Amino acid sequence: MSTDAGCASETVRLIVAISSRALFDLSESHRLFETQGVDAYREYQVAHEADILEPGVAFPLVKKLMSLNATLGERGRVEVILLSRNSSDTGLRVLTSAHHHGLDIARAAFTGGASPYRYVAAFGAHLFLSADPIDVRLALDAGCAAATVLPSSPLTAEHEDERVRIAFDGDAVLFSDEAERVYRQEGLAVFNASESAAAHEPLPSGPFKGLLVAIHQLQALFPPDDSPLRTALVTSRGAPSHERVIRTLRAWGIRIDEALFLGGLGKSRFLAAFDADIFFDDQSVHCDAARLHVATGHVPHGVAND
Missing domain, CATH: 3.40.50 (Rossmann fold)
Known part of the structure; x- marks a missing residue:
């Protein structure tokens, strides 16, 4: 399928x-x-x-x-x-x-x-x-x-914002793990060079693209500044590999509200600042840290879970 x-x-x-x-x-x-x-x-x-x-x-x-x-x-x-x-x-x-x-x-x-x-x-x-x-x-x-859905801290139970806030990792979640495999096998320098060379080629779809499409279609029923649904991409990618991600979402015709390119920084405090109702990531190390702050779903897909 x-x-x-x-x-x-x-x-x-x-x-x-x-x-x-x-x-x-x-x-x-x-x-x-x-x-x-x-x-x-x-x-x-x-x-x-x-x-x-x-x-x-x-x-x-x-x-x-x-x-x-x-x-x-x-x-x-x-x-x-x-x-x-x-x-x-x-x-x-x-x-x-x-x-x-x-x-x-x-x-x-x-x-x-x-x-x-x-x-x-x-x-x-x-x-x-x-x-x-x-x-x-x-x-x-x-x-x-x-x-x-991972066990979470009681601190994740209440969110003052009435809007639904959903955060996604990129590789192996919204996108395929193709680029992640290059990073793991060849290192950061080769990964950045590969992503820069392919910046105008949309990334292949990951398992959560269909969900993002459905959310985007609901968001389209509201003015962009008054939607009860808000999305964020929270990725370890940084420049120059960010360009391919941005162009991929553009090619898909999908609006994502916030995109955080962290360049290897830990994700937890950014997820807490976004006040995510749930965060999806394929890597256990990120999930274990995130679940102390927000509800977290581990996506056991891709090279990190082979």
């Missing part, structure tokens, strides 16, 4: 698929599952199905995304779909909690222990967020934008 189109056939909407453990804090019941097995887990969830689950790492992002429908005056323009390894029996608590918290989630797939990744494309989702790295890799291999 082409990553240019992502997993969505309906590009005028933004559809996000999310697992129950990314949306809610299921740490206690998940520990029970790992230590005592599925039967104990089921008994626990049924016994506690009237107990509302606390928000998880991705909950603030989901709440903000779904609030865009009110801003747009149209239900379902932004849709969140629950994809869960729970059975329908144990998943009842998750949907009940979602509705209690005011999340208008109407569609769900409960797969009874099987990986739900195959339903990402079936639902036409532009993005799949999960706490299970195996499911994320399977979704990426199927051509879908997917990320493992």
